[in-house]
Amino acid sequence: xxxxxxxxxxxxxxxxxxxxxxxxxxxxxxxxxxxxxxxxxxxxxxxxxxxxxxxxxxxxxxxxxxxxxxxxxxxxxxxxxxxxxxxxxxxxxxxxxxxxxxxxxxxxxxxxxxxxxxxxxxxxxxxxxxxxxxxxxxxxxxxxxxxxxxxxxxxxxxxxxxxxxxxxxxxxxxxxxxxxxxxxxxxxxxxxxxxxxxxxxxxxxxxxxxxxxxxxxxxxxxxxxxxxxxxxxxxxxxxxxxxxxxxxxxxxxxxxxxxxxxxxxxxxxxxx
Amino acid sequence: xxxxxxxxxxxxxxxxxxxxxxxxxxxxxxxxxxxxxxxxxxxxxxxxxxxxxxxxxxxxxxxxxxxxxxxxxxxxxxxxxxxxxxxxxxxxxxxxxxxxxxxxxxxxxxxxxxxxxxxxxxxxxxxxxxxxxxxxxxxxxxxxxxxxxxxxxxxxxxxxxxxxxxxxxxxxxxxxxxxxxxxxxxxxxxxxxxxxxxxxxxxxxxxxxxxxxxxxxxxxxxxxxxxxxxxxxxxxxxxxxxxxxxxxxxxxxxxxxxxxxxxxxxxxxxxxxxxxxxxxxxxxxxxxxxxxxxxxxxxxxxxxxxxxxxxxxxxxxxxxxxxxxxxxxxxxxxxxxxxxxxxxxxxxxxxxxxxxxxxxxxxxxxxxxxxxxxxxxxxxxxxxxxxxxxxxxxxxxxxxxxxxxxxxxxxxxxxxxxxxxxxxxxxxxxxxxxxxxxxxxxxxxxxxxxxxxxxxxxxxxxxxxxxxxxxxxxxxxxxxxx
Numbered sequence: 001x002x003x004x005x006x007x008x009x010x011x012x013x014x015x016x017x018x019x020x021x022x023x024x025x026x027x028x029x030x031x032x033x034x035x036x037x038x039x040x041x042x043x044x045x046x047x048x049x050x051x052x053x054x055x056x057x058x059x060x061x062x063x064x065x066x067x068x069x070x071x072x073x074x075x076x077x078x079x080x081x082x083x084x085x086x087x088x089x090x091x092x093x094x095x096x097x098x099x100x101x102x103x104x105x106x107x108x109x110x111x112x113x114x115x116x117x118x119x120x121x122x123x124x125x126x127x128x129x130x131x132x133x134x135x136x137x138x139x140x141x142x143x144x145x146x147x148x149x150x151x152x153x154x155x156x157x158x159x160x161x162x163x164x165x166x167x168x169x170x171x172x173x174x175x176x177x178x179x180x181x182x183x184x185x186x187x188x189x190x191x192x193x194x195x196x197x198x199x200x201x202x203x204x205x206x207x208x209x210x211x212x213x214x215x216x217x218x219x220x221x222x223x224x225x226x227x228x229x230x231x232x233x234x235x236x237x238x239x240x241x242x243x244x245x246x247x248x249x250x251x252x253x254x255x256x257x258x259x260x261x262x263x264x265x266x267x268x269x270x271x272x
Numbered sequence: 273x274x275x276x277x278x279x280x281x282x283x284x285x286x287x288x289x290x291x292x293x294x295x296x297x298x299x300x301x302x303x304x305x306x307x308x309x310x311x312x313x314x315x316x317x318x319x320x321x322x323x324x325x326x327x328x329x330x331x332x333x334x335x336x337x338x339x340x341x342x343x344x345x346x347x348x349x350x351x352x353x354x355x356x357x358x359x360x361x362x363x364x365x366x367x368x369x370x371x372x373x374x375x376x377x378x379x380x381x382x383x384x385x386x387x388x389x390x391x392x393x394x395x396x397x398x399x400x401x402x403x404x405x406x407x408x409x410x411x412x413x414x415x416x417x418x419x420x421x422x423x424x425x426x427x428x429x430x431x432x433x434x435x436x437x438x439x440x441x442x443x444x445x446x447x448x449x450x451x452x453x454x455x456x457x458x459x460x461x462x463x464x465x466x467x468x469x470x471x472x473x474x475x476x477x478x479x480x481x482x483x484x485x486x487x488x489x490x491x492x493x494x495x496x497x498x499x500x501x502x503x504x505x506x507x508x509x510x511x512x513x514x515x516x517x518x519x520x521x522x523x524x525x526x527x528x529x530x531x532x533x534x535x536x537x538x539x540x541x542x543x544x545x546x547x548x549x550x551x552x553x554x555x556x557x558x559x560x561x562x563x564x565x566x567x568x569x570x571x572x573x574x575x576x577x578x579x580x581x582x583x584x585x586x587x588x589x590x591x592x593x594x595x596x597x598x599x600x601x602x603x604x605x606x607x608x609x610x611x612x613x614x615x616x617x618x619x620x621x622x623x624x625x626x627x628x629x630x631x632x633x634x635x636x637x638x639x640x641x642x643x644x645x646x647x648x649x650x651x652x653x654x655x656x657x658x659x660x661x662x663x664x665x666x667x668x669x670x671x672x673x674x675x676x677x678x679x680x681x682x683x684x685x686x687x688x689x690x691x692x693x694x695x696x697x698x699x700x701x702x703x704x705x706x707x708x709x710x711x712x713x714x715x716x717x718x719x720x721x722x723x724x725x726x727x728x729x730x731x732x733x734x735x736x737x738x739x740x741x742x743x744x745x746x747x748x749x750x751x752x753x754x
Contacts (some may be wrong), residue, residue: 057640057748078645085642096637096751100288113273113643157641 003030004165004197005054010063012049012220023049025220027063031213034195036188038208041217048169050217051201055088055167056080067165085113089158089196091168091187095150097142103129103153104138110161128156132186148179155183159190166191168200172207178251181244184210188237206243209236273647282654289627293659296616296623300663301670303613304727308671308720310609312713314602319714321594325587330420330519331567332377334574334586336370336560338362360581363556370562373576375569380415381557383535384408388542390493392451392508392528394482398490400452405491407451408528410535416443416514419563421524425485426512429531439507440491440538443529446516449480451526468526484510493538495546502545506538520561567591613727616663617734624656624738628745635742636750645743652739653732660731664724672720675713 010027013020023046031037041047052058053065056072065073072083084090089110097106104125111121129138132152142150151171158166168187172180184207191198200211208214210233216223228236286293325331338361360366362381370379386406393401413429424446435441447468457464470478482489489508494501508528516525530538536555543549562577564570570588577584628635635648677684 052748081639081642081644083642084640085644088642090640092751096633096640098634098637100284109638110641112277113638113641113647115273117274118277 004033005031006066008064013061035212036198037213038211039201045217046220047217087164089163089166091171093170093173095154107156128160165197178247297663299616299619301666303616304667305671306609310605312715315714317598331587332564334562337583377563378418379562380412382559383410389496394487400481402451410532413531424513444484444513447526452482620734632753639747649739653735656735657731661728664727678712
């Protein structure tokens with residue numbers, strides 16, 4: 001089967017002042033359809049740059065990027081906009097919700113750009129938010145939600161139009177470890193359900209360990225490109241879920257202890 | 273992306289920054305208001321001028337002077353067109369030519385046979401008599417109604433009516449009866465005369481000696497020779513009377529109006545009777561009236577007639593001078609108003625540019641999510657167009673109010689008890705322009721629509737630059753923008 005994402009001799013050079021910084025050099029990778037792919041690397045390694053090239057947000061200095069049969073590195077801005085609208089979804093580190101719109105309106109945004117009527121797209125957006133466990137937050141503005149909730153809105157927005165590929169740039173970067181795990185498991189589950197190819201940049205090894213494919217970037221070059229064996233990634237995913245359960249249990253216990261302490265305090269106060 | 277969604281987004285974005293939008297809207301409103309009020313002044317001035325001109329004379333009538341008989345030569349003689357030998361002749365054939373011109377409704381000679389000697393008499397033994405035949409005019413019988421005259425009673429003159437031998441049909445005017453004098457009284461006696469508006473000791477209006485609509489009228493031509501007097505008499509049959517229209521000339525008040533052919537016949541009779549030659553004998557005319565369908569076409573027809581070689585007079589010549597004056601004033605006022613709109617446009621540009629800086633990140637998000645570039649441009653253009661439109665609406669409302677206040681200033685001041693002194697001053701100031709109490713400011717519907725369209729256009733044009741800027745923002749940089 002032909003890969004859904006493919007690069008050919010990808011090179012990206014930035015001019016910083018008079019100096020030229022090579023961010024990517026001769027990157028040749030491919031991602032299969034339906035794969036959950038993580039791009040990892042130290043900060044400054046060029047992993048975000050790679051994602052931007054793959055998503056067509058930036059033009060490569062040299063080389064080609066294909067998504068499906070389309071060479072997106074050769075598209076004009078207008079063609080790219082239309083292509084993104086039709087086939088791609090995005091999740092950002094800083095959520096990037098429109099501050100003036102409610103959660104449901106934010107999720108409906110890609111559908112609006114596609115020209116879907118308001119009633120239909122709002123219904124789809126609400127359904128998607130329900131799936132994300134945000135049924136009670138649909139009419140809240142981004143500022144009225146926690147980071148984890150905002151990112152779940154962002155995820156719903158990426159998934160609502162059922163794109164072929166979703167790109168996520170450090171989606172858990174601003175989240176605590178519990179929420180990070182929740183969000184990752186949710187993205188994994190949803191992309192598997194709809195057979196959506198998922199490309200995510202992260203620097204958290206425990207999250208990357210759950211991916212089908214791990215591409216490691218070092219100094220602008222592909223250091224390793226590993227397709228994980230089924231049993232390894234299953235084990236890692238189970239471990240992550242277990243960790244989440246444990247954190248949740250700990251939190252619950254802490255909460256219970258707090259309540260008990262409060263009750264005791266109250267009782268003592270009552271006695272006195 | 274649907275148009276309705278674009279409009280909804282634009283409206284939401286405007287509503288988000290109400291204060292700034294309101295300020296920008298006020299700028300546009302002030303500019304629009306100024307332009308409307310300035311134009312309304314000009315329109316009112318033109319209207320007042322037109323009313324004034326109309327009271328001076330019929331705006332759609334052209335008087336053409338020919339060099340036909342006798343003394344009129346000096347008037348029409350030296351006009352343009354051809355050499356003096358082949359001077360244009362104002363006769364029936366020429367009137368035919370006038371009638372063939374575009375926009376000409378009707379044309380008629382205005383023939384006054386000053387040389388005829390005789391009188392019109394009424395009463396026992398011709399007791400009441402006119403002094404000469406000066407008040408007779410000859411016209412085409414069908415022209416009067418088309419020129420805009422109205423009948424007070426009876427019927428129009430007709431070419432086909434059979435009135436009998438030596439009977440001449442005639443139309444009279446409101447004051448025609450006052451032409452008659454009482455010949456029994458001495459010329460030095462005041463009782464010999466009766467003029468219009470004369471009252472008796474009790475203040476009652478005195479009627480003329482002769483009721484031209486009822487009494488028998490006799491026209492007598494005379495050779496004026498006391499030794500060998502020759503006379504010919506005709507009966508005048510009054511077919512009707514017309515309402516006076518002084519805008520078409522004073523003659524409409526007290527003339528005997530005859531068919532041109534009858535008057536020519538009388539002239540011929542008189543020439544035989546008195547054995548004199550009166551000149552043209554009525555084949556060419558001193559004056560022809562040409563009626564044009566609309567005053568905007570008067571100039572065209574006027575020029576065409578002048579090109580043939582006639583001297584003309586029409587109110588349009590006055591009208592143009594006045595309009596030119598108003599137009600100059602308007603140009604100055606309009607420039608001032610245009611400047612304020614220019615400032616408003618700069619304001620819009622500023623507001624939109626600010627908005628784009630603030631929303632850089634949003635624009636980036638929209639781009640990344642696949643919003644087409646054209647839609648982003650449209651969204652900002654709609655926003656700036658909205659600002660223009662709302663400003664226009666506010667400006668129109670304010671200027672309608674201002675127009676109302678200006679037009680009713682004295683009444684409003686009186687209502688607030690500002691006293692007779694003040695309102696007197698105001699109305700006398702207003703009187704300079706208003707003439708007979710017409711409006712100071714006229715805002716017709718087309719001006720309202722034009723103002724709205726113009727202010728919206730200003731908004732759209734002012735939005736072009738900022739919108740292009742929004743389109744050019746790099747999506748990637750925009751989403752990193754804080």
